[in-house]
Amino acid sequence: MLLDSLKKDKEKIIDLTQSNPTECGFYYPKEEILGALSNSGNLVYSPASKGMLSAREIVSEYYKDKGYEVDPDSIFLTSSTSEGYLFLFRLLADPGDRVLFPGPSYPLFEVLTQLNDLELVTYPLQYDNWSLDKALFDEVSPDAKAIVVVNPNNPTGSFVDEADLGIINGSCLNTGAAIICDEVFLDYVFDDKAKPKSLVGNKTSLTFVLGGLSKALGMPQMKLAWIVVNGPDRLVEEAKKRLEIIADTFLSVNTPSQNALGKWMKCKPFIQKDIVMRVRDNKKVVQSMISGSNKFKLLEAQGGWYSVLRLSGSVDEEEFCYELLSKKKVFVHPGYFFDFSEGAHIVISLLPQKEIFEKGMNALCIE
Ligand SMILES: Cc1ncc(COP(=O)(O)O)c(C=O)c1O
Incomplete structure (x- = not known):
């Protein structure tokens, strides 16, 4: 090449x-970031399937600052957003099932679906505001197990709007599909007046929101991300139970990052x-x-x-x-x-x- x-x-x-x-x-405030890692708690291993409660409470605060109430019990920590996708694909789909992704979007998604033996199906977003085309969406959505939304999308920089969310929620209600909403870039808007909405407030369908430090703090090396589970109560409770088994199998989030999260978030x-x-x-x-x-x-x-x-x-x-x-x-x-x-x-x-x-x-x- x-x-x-x-x-x-x-x-x-x-x-x-x-x-x-x-x-x-x-x-990067070097003293604060590195100082937060010097913690005697890091010599102790206390495995917790969803991640340490103290760290999940910090993630809950992150959403509170944006005006959302998120129960720490509905938060699962992962080592990266990419790992979050893998957990959710395992939870929601079987090999050969279809998962919908927006197009254009981030190329990693193709590899992530292939690694899980899933079929990636694209629903096109159309410029000038990168909204979805309902007719084209309806063609591909009926047998999908999950619909991925990227809010804001990479690389188009478009947020999901109410009309598109209405179409996606409507489809999920009809088919039983769940939403996976990737919000790693949520904090980055070009105009201060814009107040982007997070799908942690979407109660209509079973929704999994992904976020993490790779973009929120510009620290991908710290390997800390999260999944917020949200939606109708019965579906949420069932999903949380099953997701806990997957997360408990890997226990992939390192203790030092979880212990440091509170101090790191103060650097945000x-x-x-x-x-x-x-x-x-x-x-x-x-x-x-x-x-x-x-x-x-x-x-x-x-x-x-x-x-x-x-x-x-x-x-x-x-x-x-x-x-x-x-x-x-x-x-x-x-x-x-x-x-x-x-x-x-x-x-x-x-x-x-x-x-x-x-x-x-x-x-x-x-x-
Ligand atoms: C939209 C989107 N989601 C997820 C990721 C991966 O994030 P992580 O480093 O948390 O796996 C990226 C990386 O650039 C991205 O652009």
Whole structure:
């Protein structure tokens, strides 16, 4: 692959796909983060299937700050959101069953479904506001065991709106499917006035909300995430009992992270402020650099860490990305990577530091 050979030749690459926040020069309060790990409680192992109650109470506080009451008893800790998906696939589906995912969306989902011998079926989201098409959704939804919603979606940055949620809830009521709502980017909005809704408040259908430190604190290395179970009481109680057996089998969350969670969450305002400022500033760079361009159109987005650019004319997106990398050493992702079905797109991460980002954008925009 071109990228590998450039790296082998020690070529300097401007990586506009960078998604690892720990590589982007963000401010992490080092003393507080590392100090929280120095805890004598870490010498003791007290296994708890859902995770330690003290840590689940902190997750409950996270939602309280957003105006939601979440019972710690309905929270399950996992080592990552990806692991949360695996637990839920085991809970909700048998090999060969179908799970619905939005398209475009995050490529990891294909691998996650394959690892569980499930069939991934896409329900298309349509621009200009990335809402779902009811007719197309109705075609694919009848025999699905779970419907995945990504709120806000990666990379489109769109939140699930009331109309779409109504369609999804209606389908779940008819078919008995459950909702898996991935909210890892919930805290990241481009406009302060926007108040995105979490599906931890969705009582209509059996709903599992995923969140975690990889995005909420920009600390994927700490390996702490969660699942919130919510919905009609009887379904919730049954799901919790069965999910507890799965979680108890692995007991995968490490004790130090659980003990440190309270202190780490106190760092959230500082860490998030830095990340939010970066993604907003970089988005402004994109807007100003492509304004008046007949080559690119920036697609509307409400949140997340990414921007999507539509390429004008009959450009082949893969060729475009290959040329950009080989000639200008700038790495971006082509839209097909995220399952964009129509038109040519590129996806860029808004995380890189200003100088790197501007250099990459300059190279992208100049003929
Ligand atoms: C939408 C979405 N969900 C889940 C994940 C994975 O999160 P985790 O590191 O908690 O497994 C990612 C990673 O980028 C993501 O974009």
